[in-house]
Amino acid sequence: MAASDVKILGAWTSPVAMRPRIALNVKNVDYEFQEENLDSKSELLFKSNPVYKKIPIMIHNDKPICESLIIVQYIDEVFTSGPSLLPSDLYERATARFWATYIDDKWFSALFGTANPKTDQEKATAIEGLTSGLALLEEAFEKISKGKGFFGGETIGYLDITLGSFLGFLRVAETLSGMNYIDETKTPNLHGWAKRFCSDPSVKDLMPETKKLLEFAKMHFSGGLGAQRK
Amino acid sequence: MAASDVKILGAWTSPVAMRPRIALNVKNVDYEFQEENLDSKSELLFKSNPVYKKIPIMIHNDKPICESLIIVQYIDEVFTSGPSLLPSDLYERATARFWATYIDDKWFSALFGTANPKTDQEKATAIEGLTSGLALLEEAFEKISKGKGFFGGETIGYLDITLGSFLGFLRVAETLSGMNYIDETKTPNLHGWAKRFCSDPSVKDLMPETKKLLEFAKMHFSGGLGAQRK
Numbered sequence: 001m002a003a004s005d006v007k008i009l010g011a012w013t014s015p016v017a018m019r020p021r022i023a024l025n026v027k028n029v030d031y032e033f034q035e036e037n038l039d040s041k042s043e044l045l046f047k048s049n050p051v052y053k054k055i056p057i058m059i060h061n062d063k064p065i066c067e068s069l070i071i072v073q074y075i076d077e078v079f080t081s082g083p084s085l086l087p088s089d090l091y092e093r094a095t096a097r098f099w100a101t102y103i104d105d106k107w108f109s110a111l112f113g114t115a116n117p118k119t120d121q122e123k124a125t126a127i128e129g130l131t132s133g134l135a136l137l138e139e140a141f142e143k144i145s146k147g148k149g150f151f152g153g154e155t156i157g158y159l160d161i162t163l164g165s166f167l168g169f170l171r172v173a174e175t176l177s178g179m180n181y182i183d184e185t186k187t188p189n190l191h192g193w194a195k196r197f198c199s200d201p202s203v204k205d206l207m208p209e210t211k212k213l214l215e216f217a218k219m220h221f222s223g224g225l226g227a228q229r230k
Numbered sequence: 231m232a233a234s235d236v237k238i239l240g241a242w243t244s245p246v247a248m249r250p251r252i253a254l255n256v257k258n259v260d261y262e263f264q265e266e267n268l269d270s271k272s273e274l275l276f277k278s279n280p281v282y283k284k285i286p287i288m289i290h291n292d293k294p295i296c297e298s299l300i301i302v303q304y305i306d307e308v309f310t311s312g313p314s315l316l317p318s319d320l321y322e323r324a325t326a327r328f329w330a331t332y333i334d335d336k337w338f339s340a341l342f343g344t345a346n347p348k349t350d351q352e353k354a355t356a357i358e359g360l361t362s363g364l365a366l367l368e369e370a371f372e373k374i375s376k377g378k379g380f381f382g383g384e385t386i387g388y389l390d391i392t393l394g395s396f397l398g399f400l401r402v403a404e405t406l407s408g409m410n411y412i413d414e415t416k417t418p419n420l421h422g423w424a425k426r427f428c429s430d431p432s433v434k435d436l437m438p439e440t441k442k443l444l445e446f447a448k449m450h451f452s453g454g455l456g457a458q459r460k
Contacts, residue, residue: 051366060321063321065324065328066328067327067328067331070328071324073324073327074321077323078320090308091293091295093304093307094300097297097303098296098297102281136281
């Protein structure tokens with residue numbers, strides 16, 4: 001697949017913009033990447049996503065696709081020669097979609113909430129949401145991975161991409177709070193999974209360094225970690 | 231398909247619980263329906279959706295599937311003998327998913343916000359969000375339906391089900407505000423579509439009467455229309 005056919009508009013700091021790039025890497029599809037300055041977005045971005053005016057956007061054969069998980073599903077359906085991202089078993093596919101929605105709709109807001117809590121109570125609630133969510137995902141990993149390395153089995157799949165894209169900001173949240181949310185004792189499955197995910201060839205060059213991401217977060221997110229979500 | 235294979239847990243007042251039922255009707259699949267008392271939910275509900283403890287839930291061959299749009303996609307993938315709910319063209323499929331996500335994540339909160347605004351400013355913002363969203367969907371209908379009766383073409387599809395399930399509460403919101411949000415002048419495409427949708431055999435026995443729904447809303451939703459969402 002020639003690079004000119006596929007273009008991704010994103011930003012190195014954006015977890016959700018990492019998703020289509022990982023998916024394309026897993027599928028072994030070349031693409032062109034356009035780094036957006038989010039303080040001065042490109043004409044192409046406004047034209048391609050007039051409803052949300054947000055990254056990530058994938059442009060495929062001159063047509064835009066928006067919303068990270070919709071893009072990942074589109075990539076899975078269009079580039080069928082690479083490994084499947086969603087399970088072929090339909091019940092397992094619904095289960096992967098369920099946990100992906102859980103991560104974006106519920107777990108992420110707890111991760112976000114740990115960054116800049118206004119009160120001790122807010123901080124405690126966010127940490128409780130974050131850790132209880134990780135406990136659920138730890139248990140889900142056991143069932144879904146069936147003893148293999150990833151939620152997707154032998155290779156990175158839809159749910160790996162959904163959760164894994166937040167690992168950079170999870171590390172930032174760990175640094176800010178001085179706590180380890182994923183560790184060998186509480187979440188041994190996720191601990192091993194996170195290591196494998198970050199060192200996978202489809203991910204390792206995309207995962208931002210925690211130190212750089214922390215600097216960025218401190219400079220840009222006075223309201224919390226999540227200003228760039230979607 | 232025997233009714234015993236498929237069971238839906240829902241409530242007559244819930245827009246999102248209507249979605250799997252419409253999808254099964256379009257596919258001509260029999261199912262058993264269990265009306266949940268949301269003040270005293272069943273054991274089966276808690277067991278089947280321990281994460282959210284919410285309707286709708288579909289139980290298929292003793293396995294639960296949760297989240298309305300995930301259930302609708304599952305129904306589309308499992309029961310392939312009926313009409314397709316999602317477009318077969320992959321770009322059109324991504325487009326249907328985009329607008330469905332827009333409706334649930336953005337447009338719905340405006341609909342919800344019109345019900346019990348705390349200030350005139352809040353009311354104006356909600357009405358602006360609701361009507362500008364409908365203007366976008368009016369334009370989208372023209373492109374997506376390609377001159378046919380539904381977003382899904384000749385028959386009701388994924389996006390019809392997503393938006394159409396909110397028509398009952400849209401009428402409640404219209405009654406409460408004394409405004410017509412969908413009408414022949416501002417949104418002629420959606421006006422015709424809403425009529426066709428509500429009189430379709432797969433929908434008409436499921437769409438609650440506005441008067442009954444209004445009574446229910448006044449009794450139950452002091453905080454707004456959306457307490458039962460998901």
